[in-house]
Amino acid sequence: MLVLIAAHAAVAAVLPALAPRAGRAVWWVAALVPLATLVWAAALAPSVLDGDTPVEHFGWAPSLDLEVFLRLDALSLLMTGVISGVGAAVLVYGARYTSEGHGRESALLLAFAGVMLGLVTADNLLVLYVFWELTTVVSFLLIAGRGRTREHREAAQQALVVTTGGGLAMLLGFVMLGEAAGTYRISELVADPPDGGYVPAALVLVLVGVFTKSAQFPLHGWLPAAMVAPTTVSAYLHAAAMVKAGVYLTARLAPGFADTEPWRPLVLTVGLLSLVVGAWRALWESDLKRVLAYGTISELGLLIALFGYGTRNSALAGEVMLLAHATFKASLFLITGLVEHHTGTREIGRLSGLGRRRPVLLTLAALAAASMAGLPPLAGYLGHEAYLDTFWNAARHGPGAGEEWVLAALVAGSALTATYAVRYLWGAFAGRPGTEPTPQEDPGDRALGMAVPIAALVAATLGLGVWYSGTEALTEPYAALLPSPQEPYHLALWHGLSPALLLSAAALAAGLLLYRLRPALSAVRDRSPRAPDAQGSYRQAVRGLDGAAAWLTRRTQVGSLPVYLTVLLATVLLVPGAALLLRDVPLPAPPLWNSAVQVPLAAVVLITALALATARHRLAAALLAGAVGYGVAGLFLVQGAPDLALTQFLIETLTLVVIVLVLRGLPAELGVRTGSRRVRRLRLAVATAAGALVAVLALAVSTVRREPAVSEFYTDHVEEAGAHNVVNAIIVDFRALDTLGEIAVLLVTAIGVGALIGVLGGRAATIRARPPAADRYEPTARWALPHEQWLPEARELPAHDRSLLLEILARLLFPSVLVLSLYLLYSGHLRPGGGFAGGLVAGQAFTLRYLVGGRADSAFAVPLDPRLVAGGGLALAAAAGLAPLAFGGEPLGGALVSVTLPVLGHLEATTTLVFDTGVYLLVTGVCLKLLSAVGPAQETPEEAAGKSGGTPDTPATATGSRA
Amino acid sequence: MRALDLTTALVVGGLFAVGFHLLLQRSLMRLLFGFLVLGHSTNLLVLMAAGPPGDPPITGEGHAPETFADPLPQAMALTAIVITFGVTVLLLALVYRSWRIQGHDEVRDDVEDRRVGEEVLES
Incomplete structure (x- = not known):
């Protein structure tokens, strides 16, 4: 695993250098790495599915208990397959799709594949967090592209801000979990989950991270905005891989924490709300990619709800849906890219008659959309059947935690999903009366290279459905980790005339009906009040933050050193000063002096210091400063520090000489005091208060000391040092x-x-x-000249x-x-x-x-x-x-x-x-x-x-x- | 343990007050003297915080180690004195340079600092 992750990074580092000579070929080189990963995963699959979990480890910072553990179990294997399989397909597609910047784009996508591989194999919360944030960084770079338009930059920034914000909450949750459990190893944490205390709060924080990463309602705004990125990025990051990171983490933690409050209500509410709202919003988008983006939000909500529910059957359904979604959604995104490549647009209103001219593409799109809608014999159908059956049974026999509502939301979601699947297909390929057939800008010389990876992904979604026993073998080991309150469900294309089949058919019919009624619904929707828009509130929040920062900067950054220093001193006065005042231990009455010699010395020091504060001439000030220093040296001597006193005397003399030498080049006067009367008074007050604070602090500090001085060691060992x-x-x-x-x-x-x-x-x-x-002045007296x-x-x-x-x-x-x-x-x-x-x-x-x-x-x-x-x-x-x-x-x-x-x-x-x-x-x-x-x-x-x-x-x- | 005496606390507080008062002004030379005075007072504070006066921490001269003044803050203050000297002289060079190049030795307001705030507001 370490070697593979390193290989991703190494090849990604080399690609930009190769690009000027190799051109499009870099994409092929890049595709080889995930392909090798896929082969490696396939080779390990039999033993991993049998329960073997290879672990790799190296000490990152062992003294901090930071050790990198990588672990491949059934869930990680599944995710590895998705990441490397879709990754290879997207990279092959990119070779024909991308027209410029081959080195940068391919390298970033490959690096992303490596980071995702690390994320799904990491067996340490903090290592997982590092990979988690790395995906955010790469995603930022990929969405921004070269940052040419404001739209790109804003979308990239939004994705970064939202997901990093969630990531920070998650990090806090991770630390709380790790501290509560005494380990940061995920496998140990899930096997022996901590309970009580602040664990519920930690779970909420972790789930906030999950919801932002998987674009869950109401934190979903960044995902549709990110659709400005190239279709390769959308297909890979925003459908198959990165947004699945949140789903993966939910699945990873569910075996340990599904029963801990408030995990289950939270994931079910947010997930199902996203399922319905996302699918509903997908009905009204006109940009094909945004239709898919809202569809993705909806599907991710479904996945989070299924995995989060945390029973064997729901997890099995979740895994199947995860595989199905990765294959059909990635292929639909890639198909959209090809449609845009052919016609130059992806606006539903402007596309017309593409299906007739591109029958192969239409077939592929129809298969993928059918899988999305849940038609047999595709992977999506298996998933729909599985979750409908699970929650049908749960609603009838289950613990009674509102499973009926879950089932209702699932059926509604399925219906809406069918509707937007039809909308996508019709919108992209149907002929529209009154609209000219969309012109073909590209004769299609590159289309074949782009169609092949799409065909591979569609074949996968078909294969996963038809060969359902294989799909079950792949998904069963993880699901078996979870409790199974009902009969274990088994995947099949035909279960008889089961309630799930009827629900599925009803949802489909409702979806088709909804599509017919869409124009009428549209009128209703236009009249009804709008719910607050997530995008709008994000913009407002950012504007508000900018405004607050500007206000604060203007109020604090005035550019005046005295003002800055006054603020600092006032802070010192207020914070430690308040602490000192609130101290309940009374100060013991201090002795007036420890040695009578101190008194005249103190008087000299204080008088000269006050004179220095009011001095107007530089030379006088220098001499007074010297006097203060000599006085302090005397105090050192009284204190029992002859070394200090000696050094202080010598330094003071030298300082005086140097200052006087420099003063020759400076004006004699110190310059007028600046500031109004009020400023001067403030200055005096702040300085006096600071002095008083220090004096009281010194008295207080000297009474609270309890530990013996560390210097006893030095005193005891000084003879050993020969001194x-x-x-x-x-x-x-x-x-x-x-x-x-x-x-x-x-x-x-x-x-x-x-x-x-x-x-x-x-x-x-x-x-x-x-x-x-001598030209300048004639001295009145001369020394005798030495002979x-x-x-x-x-x-x-x-x-x-x-x-x-x-x-x-x-x-x-x-x-x-x-x-x-x-x-x-x-x-x-x-x-x-x-x-x-x-x-x-x-x-x-x-x-x-x-x-x-x-x-x-x-x-x-x-x-x-x-x-x-x-x-x-x-x-x-x-x-x-x-x-x-x-x-x-x-x-x-x-x-x-x-x-x-x-x-x-x-x-x-x-x-x-x-x-x-x-x-x-x-x-x-x-x-x-x-x-x-x-x-x-x-x-x-x-x-x-x-x-x-x-x-x-x-x-x-x-x-x-x-x- | 004997507490710090009032005389020394007054000296330390008074030196801090004078130092801060000088530091809050705009003349660089006053700033320098303020720095010098703050250096003295801090050294004194460090020394006093370690405890009451004692005998010089030198063995073999008839004093018992128990009567020694704490040697560690003395060592710290000793190097601090030398460093303060170095920094003072550096400040002095800056004063001189400011005077020679700009014709004054005052801390003027930083116009750039103000512009940062204004630019943020405009954008």
Whole structure:
């Protein structure tokens, strides 16, 4: 089965590529695959009908209990025969019928055959669902065609929306069923059906899916609309295969759930209503395909009712009707295609006299229509007899669940079916007085190739009827699974003068009479009020949805970031805020402080933060932000987090430097506050409320903790990692993978900054000497010019930008700071420090050097690309993480190494030091990169000369940055 | 277990309020400072949520592990500080670029966003 499904997919994938060379021949290639399936099914038939069920299986996602089970039992075999038999006939027909797009059409039809094969053999609810939705997708593509007309697109969309909507309900039902039963295997589910609880609701949901897929009243509107598709698609998808998926699922579940409320009343009501309404609507259509479409809705209703009723005899009747319907309806659709091919129309009013000129076609059509109407000795007759007999007996002896009504609906349905069968036949082939014989547009050179598959299907409907013992052998094994309250019914062409025969004959007679009375009925129908049209309500629903979406979009998509953020914050305030208010546990009175040092620190932080909120100058704001950061660092220290405090101090300094460097290129003022008084008040209120919420939340959260902290594990195992500093051990050892990701993000942001500024400033990656700024202003005071070469690179600077004091300091401090950074790196495992802190200290050594000497990388003998340093750091960290793999360890694991060197003495280190060195290098490289990006790019030569052109005038703020 | 103290809760709440207030404005630079302040306050909140102050989580210095401050949020906050720095600098580059190219560093309304709504209504 897996191989066959894969073969469908593989051949379908190749066909479009073959089409440009092979032309129509691709259809023959495509037809071979379902033909092979048919042969395979026939070969397996004897053993399967004896009760053998081959099962195939492969693990799809075993950890999620998702396993693909394919199973071939008698019902699946029957469906496989229908799908592959009709599929082969339709594909052969398509070779002559289709005039363009051979590759696409044949491939989609073949793919559809494969998906259907999967659907009917799937033995897992979720796998079945996947195939179910795949048929919807393929159906969408086939109905839409190339999407040339609005009609095609709308029909395809409607089919997709309606059946997917039903499919979603069904998925929910499947999950509920699967959870209730503890298994998603269909065979196990049906053998041991769950009961009670939410199982009835699950069944209703599944049946909604069934009703949409099988176009049941009142969800049937998409099927007549889909008749815009080519006749091959209508014959295969909308008569024989896809719409039968719902029927198949009903039949599949009926043995387990037919007795569970509300299964039986629901399927009988919907099915029989569709049977009668569909057949009635078929009487008034003038398009031959729409006549057939409404007929299909009617027949599908019948099938669902028969299978859903869930007794042995009704299921047998259902199976026979399923086979009959697949053969006669598919052939009638194909005949319609041929009629249209001959005459260019399928409107009943415009066709005339075709029967006389096409006697063979008329004969085939007459046989198929007779099977539909239930005339002997055709398959349809067997089915009609079977269900009339079943419900005649059920109505007389049955459990009394309204079987009389079922019988009445069945007879009425049979009568109406006979009427529209006659209408189809007469409409397509009869001569009409007063209407010109329809012209023949095609001399018929392709007609033979199209007639052969029709003849095969008609022969099948005849053969199934005549060779009724064979039909019974095929259908009996599934029916035998169901309870049989009455005598088992056996198929035969002659049961004697039984009540069923009389009912059948009466229905036929009534149908013919109805056809005679049609003109009179038409007048009555025109005067009577119309029932609400399913199509109209669908259109209205879609329009309403579009309108609601547009309204919502207009109201919410206003394009303003502050508004979006306000909405988000208001949501945060309302939802968790309301939950917090509704909490019944009172907050314990919190202590005022845990450590008195917190109070002055808190005051500093809050005052500077408030000042920041009202600041008007960028530089002031930057300095205030820095102050907030330093204050927070102090709070970290009080909290017992020296590592954090160290990092925060370093980062805050670096942030300040970078912001000030960039500020040189920005206006001094922060810009006026925007918004009306009301907006400002709202802003203030929302922000204050959010702050208050967070404060209360923090107090509440800290009191509800019950579980012990996970970090006890780290504290207990830190010595094993050869470390004393638990925080550092977490960063470079326990959770090193997180760190690796984080330093990668850091590198990306640095590269981003380089790109964002570098593109503007030209060759920003290389550090240039600043252009002489002396033309612009005359400094009033100068530093003493150094005579000694304290910093060689500083000589490139203009004299008034140099400072002896700073150069000497930089020269002296630079190596010491670098050594300090290395010390922090090495000792990080034992004391506060580590790669981040060490790298930041090194970065600040270079910052100092840059600010004084104008270049950051002059400490190296050769110019060094900062990207190389940072990238090298990342590579080193990654390599250190992977290295243990080579020694059979876990990735990112560490080992303790101790050596005794002659001079240095006993040295102890862990291999994670290498990882930390990678972090160190990366952070240093990022600092260098940032300096090179934000430093020199601020002033391009032409700006410095005051020729700013179209860009806004850059204020000369160069003096401030050096001071 | 000792609860969070009022002082720290006030600091966290105050920083959040200031951060959000700055974030709700149209000047990109104010947005950036708002982001910076929110970063501080979130780090502080994560740290505080883990429990009251304790000794530095460093073994071998005479402190018992029971008195340690929780090291895991510290490690989280440490990397968060560095990442916040990276993102702040990126924002800064965007501010600068906006100023250089468009002549202002403000968040203007997105005209495209509005047009989407109008087009849906028309069709």
